[in-house]
Amino acid sequence: MNLLKTCTLVVFFSVYCVLHAGNASASTEPDYLGELEYTGAEADKASADGIGGPGLEPITREMHERARNYYSEVYPSAAARALYSDHVGLEKGAGPWQDFYKPKPLHMYWFPSRHYVRPEGTYYDQLLEKYKADQCIECHEKVTPGIVHDWRASTHADPKKSDFFAIRTRQIEELIERDLDKVDCSECHGKDHNELHMPTPDICGNCHPKQVNEYLDEMEYGRPNHVDTFTANVVPPWYPELARQGYLTSMFGCDYCHGTTEKCDICHTRHKFTAAEGRRPEACVSCHMGFDHPDAESYMESKMGMIYHMEGEEWDWDKPLGEIVPGKDYRTPTCQYCHMYQEEGKFTHTLAAKGIWRMGTVPPKSVEFKSSLKDYPYGVKLPPLDYKLDIYSEANRKKREQWIEMCSNCHSPRWGRLYLENLDDMMFEMWKMQDRAHLIMDGLAAANAFDPPVSERDPFPMGEVLADALGPGLLGEGIYNAFKTTGGKVPVYGPILGVYTVFMAGRNNPSHIENIYTNLWFGDKAHAYKGTAHVQQDISWWYGASKVFQRVNEMESEAQKLYRALETDKLLGKNERKRSAGLVGGIIVFAGLVLAGFVVVFRVRKKD
Structure with missing residues (x-):
């Protein structure tokens, strides 16, 4: 690789380490839109709850600027934007x-700020x-009638169709300083066909x-x-490695x-953009499913999911989450109700706020590891590979109380606390099993017993x-x-860089055995975690913990075969192995022919 590319990569990763080190600063005197613009009865309505009446949170100029400068918030430096969001x-x-x-x-549709290209052609x-x-x-209406029908059915087509939306539209009109009778394509x-763009955040x-x-x-x-997600998609080295091998579409x-x-x-x-649709579990499950995060399977097949299946069509999905009365409006929680809940009945779009186990892939401090997991993160200074997880930190204890508060909408606080402790204990047990599996890999690596040896295979992605x-x-x-x-x-195995085994085939x-191990910690352990977290017993056990146990035994058996093969190689001399095997095979074939000859002669003599 030439010097320019090397320097670019070094600069990038230096930026990457400090990418989200707190860049937004709050104003000491927020400019609440419309705060001084109402008088009389309107002034009573435009209370501290927000423009247009109680129930609306005020929107500040700082919030508006922050949202409009979204990419500067996500990628604070010019160097980072040049890597991700610059077109x-x-x-x-x-x-x-x-x-x-x-x-x-x-990719122009998946990552439009970076890759979108306007249509061309006759x-x-x-x-x-x-x-x-x-x-x-x-x-x-002629070219893509489906999206026009969706738009006509949307609130964008009629943003003042009810008192509820009229109040919110009025707040937006104050914000952008013009009337909105409809929100159309432009x-x-x-408005310029030569400068068309996709609607990014x-x-x-x-x-x-x-x-x-x-x-x-x-x-x-944190992550x-x-x-x-875009950063997490294109940064891992297996992404360009697959592209170099000609398998980019596979991703x-x-x-x-x-x-x-x-x-x-x-x-x-699009193009209906209804909040009611976004409140239903189906809005989440098309991504949150499968091998490494089986949220859909575990929630939908749980008792909570069963109640949703039986009764969900009768629920009022137009009602904001903050107005939902548990047991009356929803008899069971949804993905959004649990994960958008913050505290004191407040719901936001900050879905990662209560995450404690972080998908279960970062080793926790609370386990006494015997394998090299005890040395994780092995001196790496690159986020998110640079720490062990402390689930009992002050921040995580606060999150735990938020979960218990949320669960207490339907369960007793004691039940919520005990269930979270049960989830922790299950994860500790799974990490102990992973430690046992990791120790097997450590032994094979130390003995250079992988077959074929690491030195005789393709390198680690972009290695x-x-x-x-x-x-x-x-x-x-x-x-x-x-x-x-x-x-x-x-040999790279285990969290997190060891997951390359499911992303490439060098x-x-x-x-x-490396594939067995990855399936254990990245897939089966994830099923045990998600099944327990969402109270789905079969996924927790049969598709989770049970599979972890089976794979550990499979790894132990496979390791014995590898050690025996290594010893055989040493006895025969690796370079002589094939020649010796051929010689032995030749002797066996010759002996077989001689024996067959004796049998034929014996039968002829007996017949005579």
Whole structure:
């Protein structure tokens, strides 16, 4: 790799480490919109609850500016924005490896601020000739009638269709200083056909700054969170590695879900954008399902999910979460009710605020590890790989009380506390099993017993450039030296970088036992965690803990085979192994022929 690319990567990762170190500063005198603009009866309505009457939180100028500068909040420096949010079309990728791959055309919709390209071609030019710039609806009724029907059914088409929405629209009108009789295509996509764009959160934030500000607040709680998903998608080295091997399209699923950095319509589907739809569990489950985060399966098949299946169609989904009466409006919680709940009956778009176990992939301090997990994070200084999880920290104790408060809407506080403790104990047990599995891997690595040996397979993803790209300051001296001296051919297993085994297939890399281990900690342990968290017993046991136990035994058996093979190699001499095997095979075949000859002669003589 040339010097320029190396320097770019080093700069990026230096930025990456400090990317979210608190950049927004609050004004000491917030400018509450409309606070001084109402008199008489209107002044009574425009109380501290917000413009237009009680129930509306005030929107400040600072909130509005923060939302409109969304990408400066997510990527505070010019260098970070150049890696992620600055527009480059389809000429190069994003993140530290942007020069190693070109995005697929569909990336313009997954990551529009970076990759969107306006339509071109004869058909598009003919439409522009036939319809004027302000005839969006007339044109799209012919071209894409489905989205027009969705828009006509949306509140955007009639933002004052009820008193409820009229009050909220009035607040937005104060904010943007003009009337809104409808929110048409140009509000979200622009008025110039030569400068069309997709509606990213900064555009949504012009009218919905409160929601975008709450969404941005997720970054305060660290990764994983919805705002950082684009970064988490393109930073891992297996992403460019697969692209280099010609398998970029295979990562469709990663790209589609990790578009939450750029798109509000992951939850509020276009072009209806109804909040009622966003309140239903289905808004979450298309992404939150499957191998490594089976939230959909565990919630939907739990008793809570069963009640939702039987009764959910009768619930009032138009009612805001803050007005829901548990047991009356909802007889069981939804994904949104649990995860958007903050405290004292308040709900926000900061869904990561109560996360304690962080998807269960970071080793906790509360387990006495016997394997090399005790040394995690091995000197790495690169977030989010640079810490062990303290689930009993002051911040996490506060989150625990928030969970208990939320659960107490339907259960006793004692039940909520005991259930959370039960979840913790189950996770400690699963981490002990992972420690046992990790110790197996440590022994194989120390004995160089992997088959084929690490030295005879493809390197770790981007392994030949990682050491130069990151340096010992970020990788730690031990990992840096290992990568530098071997050209990236080092055994990497376990959290979090060891998950590469489900994201690539190099030549003989990963080996069978490495895949078993990854399936154990990244998939089966996740099922045990999510099944327990969502009170789904079969997923907790049969698809979770039970599978973890089975895989540990499978690894122990596989390890014995690898050790025996290593000893056999030593006895025969590895270079002589094939020749010896061929010689032995030849002797066996010759002996078989001789024996067959004797049998034939014996039968002939007997017949005579």
